[in-house]
Structure formats: structure tokens, C-alpha cells
Amino acid sequence: MIELLYEELDESEANATRAHLEGCEACGDAWDRLSLGHAFGSRLALEEPPTDFRAAVMRAAREKAAERAPAADPDPVERAAPVSAPREDADEAGLWASFVRWVGGSAMRPQFAMAMTLVLMVGIGLWYLPELRRHDPADTHAIVDPAPGDEVGPSASLEPAEPLELRTDPHTGRIVTGDDGEEERPRRVATTEATSAQAPRPEAEAPGATHDDLAVDEAETPTEMAQAEERAAERQGQVIEEPMLDMAEGAEALLAQGESYGSGSYGAEGSARPPSPPPSQARTAPAYAREAQTAPMPSVRQPSVQQQPSPPPTAPQQRQQASTGGAGERYQLGMDHYRGRRYRAAAEEFEAVVRRPGPDRSLVPSALHHLARSLREAGDCRAAVRSYDNLLSQHGSYRGAPDAMIEAADCYRRLGQLSQARRLLERASQNAGVAARAQRELSRLAVAEREHRRASQAGAAAEAAPAEAEAAAADEN
């Protein structure tokens, strides 16, 4: 009825409402009341406003207009132009209308608006595109420790990764990645001697230098990779900074009783050794690991598995090769088996190296490590932990010892010897190179320990129930 009273209904609706009002007494009475009230209201007299307020308002308005006049209308010619017809669209009032007029008049409005929209879209796209490209969710330095409750199953992270087939370019000394086919393997043996001949340092200066000359590849662990890179850089005469020298004293304290500690790699090598490059995470090994650098890493492979021909080996290198004799070959064979996932065969080869290493025992630690790994991969954790224990107790300065600790801890965990596992992980966590991995494994171990306790409690309860039943039966009797 209000709409009808104030004529806000269209004709059809108004007619319908009137028809209803004529037929409905109650609505008719209501309509009468509203009509009367409307009649009264429409007779409300309007007062005239005061006149004195206008002067003050206009004074302020003129001041404001004077401030705006020069900026709003800089072109006197435009001011003199005929005033355009008043715009009916209220949305064009204000700065937008002024800007549009400035662009070029009413005819340009749609086109200019479209052009500006296109520019905005392109600009926004160009603005965000580098951001999207730069954004790499994996590019984070955060170390995320998994919540213990989220852990299920064995520690998959301890599964040894496929050994990296890294080779060093003999010319640049840089690591070259890529797949090497089977046909390249025999060439490695030949090129070893050839590239050894290219080494700037003569073999006599460093014991086991043949293995030093081996390519910087086949790094089983990040620590090994880093060490191999350092040796490659050394061959190129680069200045290498000794990493983390100040860790020597602290690292010594971290080792368990009975473990050997390097006598100081820097001192043992003498002044001939240049400083090492800036340490990466993999290079922040304690001193005992650095000392192991002098003992060449036998796990590295031949350097230049490249397509380029290699010069024939020199006589000293040939003698060196002969001194390692079958041990080196068996070691390589073991590595081939390992990479081919023939873990039992690999274990046999590595065990042979360990038992009969020959005059040069530098291969033993690595062989022992790979023996343990092969046994672990083959599912024989009991034998694997024996190898790990031998490695850690007899070769504490071995550079892969921190990784071996974590791997051994995994075996102990699988065997249910959780306390042993925890002991090893806690030791490994004190090594900066593997601390993050060790912490993650400790988290997983905590889950296993909780489950073990729960199982133990359940078992104890199950055992107690029959005993109680028997006691109750005895009481009844």
C-alpha cells in the first residue's frame, strides 16, 4: 500500500492493489488511515533556511575553487571552449571525466579505456611472471623435521641412493654428470693411468696417490663428493681452504671412547697441501674426516670417462696399479655389482677386498662400508651391523663414518635394538654434515620406540589376563 500511496507501482500492480482494496474491508480501512496520514504529512510546512550561513559557505567554496582552478584547468584555450552538454552519466563525474577529457575528448573514451585495460593486464603479467619463475617451493633453507606422528614404515631416507656417476673433466677438473654406458667401463681402467699421468702432483708426494687421481665421481655420500671435488681442484692448482679447522678440538670430544681420531690432517699433510675452498655443508667435516683425505678415497671412480682418448699410463702409475693388484679390481667389480643392485655379489667382492687388501690398505674402510651397505640392501641387517661396527671401531677417521653411523642405526632399528640405534644417531647428530639427517632419523626412531613400548605393554597385559583368570578360578575353588 505504501508503494501505491507514493506511486511506486507500475500500472498493472496499482490496478490490482486498488481492486483488492475495494474488496477487502480490513485493507480498505488500513488504506484510509495511511491516506490520511499521508495527507497530513504532505501538509508539513517547510521553513526557510537562514541566509547568513551562505556567506560563510561561499567564502570557503571560493577559496577551495581558487586552489583547484589552476590545476584543474591549465589550458586557457580549453576554458574558453564551448561548454559541452551536461553529462547524464553520474559515474563520469570527478577526476576520471577530467582525465578522459584531457586524453582527447569524448570520442576517445572507449578506446582509451580499452587501451589502459590492456596495458594494465600486460603490466601485471610481466610483473608477476618473474616472481612465479623465481618462486621455487624447494628453494628453502628451512630444515623441516617430520612430526613423529607422521612417520610410518622404515626410514626410507636411509636407502642408499643410486651412486652418482660423476666424472671429472681432466681439462677443467670440474665434475661432469651424465650416463656412462657399459662400453665405457673398460675404458676407465685404461684412462685411470692416462689421467693419472696428467696429474700435476707426482704420485710419490702423497700415499695412494693413484686413488687421489681417480675421478671426482662415485661419491657415495655428500661428504665424499666434497672431498673428491677438493682433490680435483687441488690437481688444478686451485687454492683450497681447509674447512672448519677450528672444529678439530671440538670434533675430538664428539667421538666415542675407543674411536680413533685423526692426528690432524693439516699437519700430517705438511705444507704441501694448499688451503681448501670455502666449505659447503658437505665439507664441514671434522678434522678426523679431513685427515682421511690423505688416505685416498677408493670409492671414487676413474676420472675421465669422456669420449676423448686418454694417453697411455706412465710407468709409475703402472707400478702403482700393480701394487693394489686384484683388490682394486675386486673393489671396482663390487661397485659394479652394487650399482646393478646385485648386493650379494657386491658383498662378496667387498668382503674379499677387506680380507685380502694387499699392500695398500687404503681400500679397506671404503670396502668395509660398502660391504655393510650391500648386506643391508640384501636384507641381512645382522651381518650388516657387524660390518658397520668393524668400520666404526677400526676406522674411526674414515670420512664416511657419520653416514655409516646413520645407516647402522637404521639396521639396529630394524633389528629392534632401538637403544643402539639411538646411541649411533645421537653421535651422528653431532656431526654438522649429517646432523639434519640424524635428527630426522631420531624423530622416526622416537615413533618406533613408542610403538615398541605400546606393544610391550599390550603383551604384558595379555600375559597378565590369563594369570588373573587363573587366580580368580583358584579363589573360587
Add this chain to the structure above:
Amino acid sequence: MMEDPDDLSDEELLRRFNEGDADAFERLVRRYERPLYNFILRSVRRRERADELLQDVFMKVVQRSRDFKGNSKLSTWLYTIARNLCIDHSRKMVFRRHKSLDAPSRSGDDEGPTLLERQAAGGPEADRAAIAKDLQARIAEAVEELPEEQREVFLLRQVEGMAFKEIASVVGVPENTVKSRMRYALERLQRALDEYKDYVRELK
């Protein structure tokens, strides 16, 4: 051909003022001063205060004219400013009931003769004039006695002729609520002025 400034829309006048045309603003003032003043006057019910608030409304428009984006009608914007000022005023002041501004002054009597008494006392012409004058006063008084939310709706419709949809924008409630308030206001006026119904019907 020179345009007639009176044909310019409110928004166009404000736009010109934003560009430095003070005369355009004066036209706006002249266009809205009377309805705005009555809206404010019936809301605050004190003439002196209404004078001040009217000036305040236009001063605000001067200072913030560029804040008007044209998303609504200018009248909506103006009455929103006026309403807000009236609300601020009512919060500051303790409401005091006082006589209507147009209440007839009676010497010695607080209440004048009733409509029946006047009808009986004088002739028809004099009677009608008195009744008319009295009615106006009574209407003003009845409007001022409306609840605030009904009064503002009634005034916006009656004084400015604002559509219910626009009133809803000013007061910030749904349109149906505005219509309901309007209905209640009219019913109140009818009850308050029921004795004058015959007179009003005769006028119709």
C-alpha cells in the same frame, strides 16, 4: 547557445566546482538549502542548532567534494552527511522534550482551544484560517514526536521526495524496512491528527 545552469545535474555542478567553478557550488547550495534545512530542523528540533548544522553540512561538502565518486546520487550523499551530523548532535545533547517550533503562543493558557471550541467560537472563514495554522503546528509537532528512525524516513520522503530505494541507501537499511517505517510513521501521524481528518478531507 549558452546552457541554462539550472538544467545541469547535481553531479555536473559538483564536478565543475571541483574544477574551480565556485558559482556551480552556489547553485548546489541554493538547490538544497531549503530541503536540507527542514530535514535538519525536524531532526534536531532546535532552530539555532539547525542553522549551525546546515552550515556544517555545506562546509563538509566544500572540503570533501572530491570524495564524491559518483557511485550514488548527490542527494544521497548530501543527506547522508546531514543525517550523520544530526546523529552526532543527538548523541552529544541530552534529549529534551520541548514545544514545537510552530506551537501557537497563547497568553495565559498552556493549551489553546480545541478544534471544536474554535469551530464553535468563530465564523467559517476565520475558523478555517485558524484551523489551518493550528494544523500546521500540530503536524510539525507530530512529526517531531515520531521515533527517530520513522521521522528521518518520513522527512526524506516528504521533504526531498527521495525514493524509498535511495532512502535505504541513506539510512543504511533494506528498502522494505524503509517502507515499513514509513507506514508506521503515517499511521502515527494519522492517530495524532485524527481530529483534523474532516478538515483535511474537505481540503482534498
